[in-house]
Amino acid sequence: MATIWDKWEYDLRFILFVILLAYYYFCFPTFSHAISNCIVKIIIFNFFFFLNKDIKLVSAKIMDGKSVAQDIQDKMTVEVSRMKNKFGVVPGLAVILVGDRKDSATYVNKKKEACESVGINSYEVCLPQDCSEEELLEHISSFNDDHAVHGILVQLPLPSHINQRYILNAVCIQKDVDGFHPLNIGRLAMSGREPLFVPCTPKGCIELLHRYNVDIKGKHAVVIGRSNIVGMPAALLLQREDASVSVVHSRTKNPEEITKQADIIISAVGKPNIVRGSWIKPGAVLIDVGINPVEDSTDPRGYRIVGDICYEEACKIASAITPVPGGVGPVTIAMLLLNTVTSAKRIHNCN
Numbered sequence: 001m002a003t004i005w006d007k008w009e010y011d012l013r014f015i016l017f018v019i020l021l022a023y024y025y026f027c028f029p030t031f032s033h034a035i036s037n038c039i040v041k042i043i044i045f046n047f048f049f050f051l052n053k054d055i056k057l058v059s060a061k062i063m064d065g066k067s068v069a070q071d072i073q074d075k076m077t078v079e080v081s082r083m084k085n086k087f088g089v090v091p092g093l094a095v096i097l098v099g100d101r102k103d104s105a106t107y108v109n110k111k112k113e114a115c116e117s118v119g120i121n122s123y124e125v126c127l128p129q130d131c132s133e134e135e136l137l138e139h140i141s142s143f144n145d146d147h148a149v150h151g152i153l154v155q156l157p158l159p160s161h162i163n164q165r166y167i168l169n170a171v172c173i174q175k176d177v178d179g180f181h182p183l184n185i186g187r188l189a190m191s192g193r194e195p196l197f198v199p200c201t202p203k204g205c206i207e208l209l210h211r212y213n214v215d216i217k218g219k220h221a222v223v224i225g226r227s228n229i230v231g232m233p234a235a236l237l238l239q240r241e242d243a244s245v246s247v248v249h250s251r252t253k254n255p256e257e258i259t260k261q262a263d264i265i266i267s268a269v270g271k272p273n274i275v276r277g278s279w280i281k282p283g284a285v286l287i288d289v290g291i292n293p294v295e296d297s298t299d300p301r302g303y304r305i306v307g308d309i310c311y312e313e314a315c316k317i318a319s320a321i322t323p324v325p326g327g328v329g330p331v332t333i334a335m336l337l338l339n340t341v342t343s344a345k346r347i348h349n350c351n
């Protein structure tokens with residue numbers, strides 16, 4: 001579809017062609033001489049025009065999640081060491097993994113490594129795919145009572161025979177570092193109430209916007225996806241930051257039209273490249289939460305990870321964009337560390 005920019009570009013080219021033609025017509029003795037000279041100049045002009053256009057259009061600022069996460073982790077390292085020296089408190093995070101999903105195991109390992117890197121103690125329980133709900137609840141209960149544990153995380157998704165709602169309700173609200181307990185989500189939704197914890201991924205999205213000085217107040221934000229763990233809390237957080245928020249989901253009739261109006265887009269769908277360049281308003285800020293494996297024979301793993309937003313198209317239109325991987329993912333883990341340290345400080349009253 002032609003944009004205003006395309007039309008302007010063609011108009012400009014036509015005017016320049018006519019000016020050049022007129023100029024050469026008066027300078028050269030024959031019309032064919034003038035035409036051939038003019039065409040040579042047009043080719044040279046187009047070459048530089050495209051070169052320049054490419055440089056100008058690949059202009060979105062890359063919001064580097066890795067460096068933001070590293071900065072937070074460095075601060076956590078200092079804080080954990082201060083808490084240990086001054087109060088004798090070492091924050092502890094318990095992670096419960098059920099089943100043998102490879103992606104879940106990878107996420108749990110990353111969280112464990114991140115904990116170790118900043119000095120947080122990590123405790124891990126791996127349960128078989130067919131474990132009972134009672135068995136899982138027993139582990140949660142024992143972590144709830146364990147004074148060395150300040151955060152409890154049950155890796156989602158859970159096998160279908162386990163009722164996710166019961167499980168998330170069972171995590172004590174003071175240790176709900178994932179922020180998925182209904183009381184925490186409820187408080188997030190109410191003005192004048194503060195949740196003890198905000199879910200890590202949406203919190204990471206807002207952190208990225210703050211770090212890159214993106215104005216949120218009064219802006220139109222569109223969140224694509226409305227899941228309990230990303231889309232819905234992301235929309236609540238943006239509203240708390242005084243954005244006007246629209247939520248697009250699988251039943252939305254005109255997702256492209258709505259998304260095109262956004263100053264800020266947070267996409268959490270889980271479908272590769274669903275957000276195309278034509279969905280994006282020039283200058284919009286894009287946060288891509290999606291993690292989607294796509295086949296790639298050139299990659300030794302046979303696949304690579306892409307986001308929900310078509311990066312190649314979007315980075316020519318947006319003013320800022322998070323890459324996938326290396327955007328929201330690392331900041332999510334950093335937020336988990338932050339929530340765990342905050343929890344330990346609150347429980348032991350060490351400020």
Ligand SMILES: NC(=O)c1ccc[n+]([C@@H]2O[C@H](COP(=O)([O-])OP(=O)(O)OC[C@H]3O[C@@H](n4cnc5c(N)ncnc54)[C@H](OP(=O)(O)O)[C@@H]3O)[C@@H](O)[C@H]2O)c1
Pocket residue numbers: 201224225226227228229230231248249250251252255268269270271274289290291292328329332
């Ligand atoms: N980077 C990170 O740290 C991180 C953390 C968590 C998740 N993720 C990734 O983020 C993505 C979303 O995760 P999730 O847990 O929120 O997924 P989810 O529970 O499957 O939710 C997906 C959401 O997308 C909506 N949706 C589906 N198809 C759509 C379409 N064609 N147009 C508009 N909306 C559509 C769904 O709408 P309905 O509600 O109508 O079904 C749903 O609300 C996944 O790729 C996941 O791997 C990344």
